[in-house]
Amino acid sequence: MKKLSINFLTRKRLFVIAVIMLLITAGVFLCIVFMQRAERNSAPKQKAAWEQLSPDEQKIAGIYAQLYDVPEEKVAKLKLDMKDWNSVNSRLDTEYFTISETEKYQMSEQGYSLEDLYEAETLARKTGKKASVLAKEKGKAAEGKKWSEILPDNRKDSLEEKLGLTKAQIKILKRKNYNRDERIDIALLCFNRQEAFESIMKKIESGRSIKVLKEETAYEK
Numbered sequence: 194m195k196k197l198s199i200n201f202l203t204r205k206r207l208f209v210i211a212v213i214m215l216l217i218t219a220g221v222f223l224c225i226v227f228m229q230r231a232e233r234n235s236a237p238k239q240k241a242a243w244e245q246l247s248p249d250e251q252k253i254a255g256i257y258a259q260l261y262d263v264p265e266e267k268v269a270k271l272k273l274d275m276k277d278w279n280s281v282n283s284r285l286d287t288e289y290f291t292i293s294e295t296e297k298y299q300m301s302e303q304g305y306s307l308e309d310l311y312e313a314e315t316l317a318r319k320t321g322k323k324a325s326v327l328a329k330e331k332g333k334a335a336e337g338k339k340w341s342e343i344l345p346d347n348r349k350d351s352l353e354e355k356l357g358l359t360k361a362q363i364k365i366l367k368r369k370n371y372n373r374d375e376r377i378d379i380a381l382l383c384f385n386r387q388e389a390f391e392s393i394m395k396k397i398e399s400g401r402s403i404k405v406l407k408e409e410t411a412y413e414k
Contacts, residue, residue, distance in 0.1 A: 243265060250272065257285060261285040263285065263288075268281065290318050291317075292314060292324050307411045309334070311385065316356075320352075327343070353366075353379075356381060363376060386406075
């Protein structure tokens with residue numbers, strides 16, 4: 194009688210365990226189905242946003258997509274959410290010419306210099322290239338690349354001039370034997386600190402290195 198009762202209890206436990214396992218499996222299966230359905234439904238939403246724009250709006254959205262190197266569907270959704278093109282332009286402009294604080298943190302953890310990330314934002318507005326693309330082209334701090342390597346001068350004006358230095362100021366730096374990389378760094382310091390050329394030069398010539406001033410500028414941001 195005791196043996197029968199033990200066998201019965203064992204079978205009962207096995208049955209309960211089997212039911213629990215079946216419920217867990219069913220739950221996992223339903224989750225996977227739900228996630229796949231959600232993924233399938235997300236693409237038509239953006240496509241629907243594009244289709245809701247008028248033909249004229251689609252032309253404008255296409256121009257913005259090319260200008261800021263983003264999908265047309267993204268521009269369409271922004272237009273529907275924000276209603277007017279000025280707001281869309283402002284959002285895209287911010288995303289193109291700046292690197293979000295979250296992305297800055299992630300990139301600095303990967304080995305990118307914080308000073309380079311802030312300088313990439315400044316150079317993006319002066320060159321028309323996307324800030325995050327510029328930062329990645331310059332590479333991680335350990336690679337030791339210079340801005341002059343990825344931003345060659347054109348015949349019309351130098352990068353230093355685009356950043357705000359005058360031809361006279363550039364001549365002064367050349368006479369003092371500052372190379373192009375150092376001249377670009379000094380121009381970036383003037384621009385990012387909103388400080389006069391003479392003031393920056395006084396600090397450098399009093400013994401504070403360009404590197405130290407760049408680090409100070411990055412941490413002040």
